[in-house]
Amino acid sequence: MSDTLSNLDGYVQASRADFENTLKEMVEIQTISMDPSHKADMLRGAEKAKLIVESMGGTAEIVATGGSHGVIAKFGSLPRNKTVSIYNHLDVQPANEPEWVREPFRFQVEGDTYYGRGTTDDKGPAMTVLYAANYARLNSMPININFIWEFEEEIGSPNFETLIKAKKDKLKSDVIVVSDTLWLDRTKPAITYGLRGLQGVTLHLETGTNDAHSGVTGGAARNPVGELAQLISQLYDAKTGKVKIPHFYDDVVPLKKKELQNFLASGFKVSNFQKVHGFKSMRAKKPADVLTRIWGMPTLEVHGIVGGYSGPGVKTVVPPRAEAKISMRLVPKQSPQKVLRLLTAYVKKLNPDVVVKPASTLGPYLGDFSGPVAKAASDAVQFAFGKKPTFIREGGSIGAVVTMDKYLKAPITMMGLSLPEHGYHAPNENFDFGQFSVGVKTFVKFFDSISRM
């Protein structure tokens, strides 16, 4: 162990009360980005975050984005040192679920557990990394550490690109860390290196101006709900999930054998996955098949078909129009733009009256699970937790990752601290001292490794 790291355990213990107070201050500001009535709290959250950084000797800047402000903080900026930028978000989900047994916006400590909305997603991890940065500063570690704190992650990062574009010169980085992911099991640390992308579309078909009587007109009248159902069944096989759009799979890079081995070592259990998500059955049962499907392969999904009668029973109308809400999750090297073109062309061929309107677009992301940054991350977790982490992908899309990849052009690794039992996006959200401790040690070790590169 290098000298720099020798008093790390003492630091974690000594910082505990201060960390809990800092997290309390952040949790008790209701930064609910989805709720316009909390607009003032968003700015209060940014101001508080800035004060916390300044109290630790860093510098911080509140950045206007057009939406909620972002915060850019810095600990050190010597050009000769390596620079690590850490992304977290400080906005939270609403907390209206009836299952909350404590006040969601009152921070409460029970033993080693910290309760409150935002404790694990993502204020707890954000403040944990901040304490690691503080340690690096106190120990004069030769590294520059930036923080990029977003306040609109829970509403899809609508202004994050504005923030990054405005500050990209100040954010030149050797490594970027996103700390907003989960382990799959408390005993199995995980590092995420890949995400799926997303291309949403709505399909619109209008065949008339008003509801028609299915007795009077049925047989001659077109039925837009029926035609969209047919079209969807031509776009994919809902039973197997196989997408039928020509050339859809052309750019898919198959999972490497090593990647799948890593996935299988991550602590993922099919039965647990099925239970957590409330599925009565699934398209696949074997772990390798399920993991390949959710992390390694693209999808097409229909989220709803709007149009016609939706009340109780059967009202026998022929509706004049219908809309299908579709999205495709994409894997590395698939391009949302290309996939959108393929879909649009195929729909035009199958049913020329259907209008395709693009919705949200996010590129997939694939980082490295075996290079020097990945090794530094893995070593850091092993140092802190006593176990090598597994390298996994996630099936979802993090807009911020794609944006930072585009503008900051540095390797991105995703080192999260949240556990399944922390209630991510759920009632009774919590974080714990154990993960704070692991997190501080992990990031200090990681900073140390990067500083030596």
Add this chain to the structure above:
Amino acid sequence: MSDTLSNLDGYVQASRADFENTLKEMVEIQTISMDPSHKADMLRGAEKAKLIVESMGGTAEIVATGGSHGVIAKFGSLPRNKTVSIYNHLDVQPANEPEWVREPFRFQVEGDTYYGRGTTDDKGPAMTVLYAANYARLNSMPININFIWEFEEEIGSPNFETLIKAKKDKLKSDVIVVSDTLWLDRTKPAITYGLRGLQGVTLHLETGTNDAHSGVTGGAARNPVGELAQLISQLYDAKTGKVKIPHFYDDVVPLKKKELQNFLASGFKVSNFQKVHGFKSMRAKKPADVLTRIWGMPTLEVHGIVGGYSGPGVKTVVPPRAEAKISMRLVPKQSPQKVLRLLTAYVKKLNPDVVVKPASTLGPYLGDFSGPVAKAASDAVQFAFGKKPTFIREGGSIGAVVTMDKYLKAPITMMGLSLPEHGYHAPNENFDFGQFSVGVKTFVKFFDSISRM
């Protein structure tokens, strides 16, 4: 012209003021069966109808059904005479459309036109036939005439079977006339002899307990909206309308050449049909094809798919359940029960997890377009209007017809008086003196012919 009919024109002119007053009394009672706040008006309507019959020398009885009361009226009951029973309904649609330019429930006469909700559907035709019965009585025509007046037609006749079962012995008939249909053109009288049946079903698929995240679970998760869309596309080809359920068409009796010739002579115009129903395009363009589709062939229709996200844009959830609302219109000799069995078996084969729940059931009806009753009806229209009527079918289903067919077992003919311009189920509904005049003469002549059989 027989003696009995010699003073008919004089009767029509002499009755005009009295008819208009009678129709005014009926129209101004708001018998909106769909609106529970008009419950008291339903009984007032029945009481008024009874008084009108009694004032003409008939007898009438208000019959409890469990819902709104029905009225059974009689003019004559000598066993040696033939008996004609006439069905009309005296409840009306609501009249909330903003396009009404007059008070919908104030009866107004403008020249030969009578405005008000219910004037053409179906109070005007009902009162018209009543004046024909009055003429028959005044002229001692040897015939018994019954009226069967329903007050729940606009809500699907939920208690009509109760009414007919209770009174079937009092309603023994040689002929039944339903007077609640339309001509397709003011210059082309029409008699309806066939109706399609109906079998509704809902298809339910539940694959989970709650919305799942399509990034986290998509690929492995089943999608009930997608699976129902696929199932629907396996049940029918929405583009052509062709139903794919095995044996679905087995019992369909193809239209006779003569029937199609009649249909084509009915005044039906594809362009007008398309315009009236607001269709941008249709599955067929040729009159013979369109008419065969709507009057002579069965359909499968999807009225809506419920489940998943239905708000603006695309919310990327995998929904836990979905429901499709389906109905099939059936033609003579198809049995709703058999078709339901065929559908259920096919769904079970295609997707065993889908639950089929039956909804409304109505049998198809096929009367005669060439026997003695049809000839009497045709002669009556020619006598009154100077033109032979065309015999048509309709694509919808009239529950009362099926019920009367089942319990009264007499030939049913459908002689309506409503015109397309009367605004059936529409704002500014109206009827007119011309159709009153034609109607009285038609029914008097019809009664005369039946009395001589």
